[in-house]
Amino acid sequence: MDQVSSLPALRVNPFRDRICRVFSHNNVFSFEDVLGMASVFSKKACPSLKIEYAFRIYDFNENGFIDEEDLQRIILRLLNSDDVSEDLLTDLTSHVLNESDLDNDNVLSFSEFEHAMAKSPDFMNSFRIHSWGC
Numbered sequence: 001m002d003q004v005s006s007l008p009a010l011r012v013n014p015f016r017d018r019i020c021r022v023f024s025h026n027n028v029f030s031f032e033d034v035l036g037m038a039s040v041f042s043k044k045a046c047p048s049l050k051i052e053y054a055f056r057i058y059d060f061n062e063n064g065f066i067d068e069e070d071l072q073r074i075i076l077r078l079l080n081s082d083d084v085s086e087d088l089l090t091d092l093t094s095h096v097l098n099e100s101d102l103d104n105d106n107v108l109s110f111s112e113f114e115h116a117m118a119k120s121p122d123f124m125n126s127f128r129i130h131s132w133g134c
Contacts, residue, residue, distance in 0.1 A: 004029045004037075009129040014077035018057045041129040050127045051117045055110055065107035068093055 004024070010016040021027070023037040039045060040053045060070045071093045076084060100108055100116040108116070117123045 004034065013129075015057055018060065022053060022056045038129075041127070043125075043128055047118070047124060048114075050124065051114050052110075054117065054123075054127055055113050058113075065109060066113055067107045068097070071096055071108075 004010065005016045005020050010019060013019065019037065020029070023029070023033050023040075025033065040049055055066065058066050058070055058074055060073050061067070066074075072089055075089060075092050097106060097108070100112055102112050102115065103109075
């Protein structure tokens with residue numbers, strides 16, 4: 001797994017450990033696993049496939065939902081965690097839930113996440129590994 005996570009295309013990705021976990025089997029990459037990962041991160045991959053894998057990558061605790069803890073971990077990885085105050089982290093997490101948690105249960109289900117990503121014009125382009133050229 002270290003060889004895959006150290007690929008130039010993944011080395012700087014803040015979610016490389018999660019990407020590797022989601023795409024590998026028992027933390028061991030087969031050739032098919034790498035092909036599957038390249039396919040999902042291709043610009044030609046269908047939106048529903050990208051959304052499915054994004055959800056799995058962002059579901060850190062693997063409970064089938066993106067909860068407050070997951071959202072905080074996402075935010076801390078996207079921003080420099082040294083620069084984020086606890087108040088800002090709480091505000092950002094609350095904002096995401098207010099915008100995307102349609103049933104107000106304080107977690108994002110897959111369908112809520114899918115709905116939010118469908119409204120995001122940048123999702124398809126940003127959920128790619130550009131340096132692979134695919």
